Amino acid sequence: QTVVTQEPSFSVSPGGTVTLTCVLSSGSVSTNYYFSWYQQTPGQAPRTLMYNTNIRSSGVPDRFSGSSLGKKAALTITGAQADDECDYYCAVYMGSGIWVFGGGTKLTVL
């Protein structure tokens, strides 16, 4: 069973840069995986941030960027702001109609 691992928590200073990662536990490094990223504030539904690794969803500022290499994807926030403090989830499409979410990263901006 594939596990998708994210850092449980991360901290960044206001104005700073942070990179969150998402790593698959299995699969081939040569496979083209479809990574997506979601942002969730407490009590709210997730908001789609990024898809196909590095395409920003509508309305997402360009200080959010994405990248991937093999079985690892990254979400970078440049110039972190106070309202970036929330949970971030990655999801990976594994093929055959199956998605797997990572455990999420709680980002603190302080």
Next chain:
Amino acid sequence: QVQLQESGPGLVQPSETLSLTCSVSGGSITSDYYWGWIRQPPGKGLEWIGTIYKTGDSYHIPSLKSRVTISVDTSKNQFSLRLTSVTAADTAVYYCARVEYFYYYYMDVWGKGTTVTVSS
């Protein structure tokens, strides 16, 4: 602008069946998207449950496959989730989502979620 709204009982008895419906507005469920269910237990992360297409073609998380049924009603512009033999572990916020499946494979529109508690 497509909007999704989950509905269903907020409390389900253990061993009973959880039934939720997602109503789609501002767009047609027969458009070229899949439609999915995701849940989030209290204090935990997101878990993909399954997805369905307008034709009834569906996929489910393997660990729930024997208990879960996802169906679509194109006449009502709705799709539904049915989870049998529920336990406390099924207590969660349940979200429905529109799923881009033919090019990029991601959830692009989310419902607000509905809380389901399994308890006697």
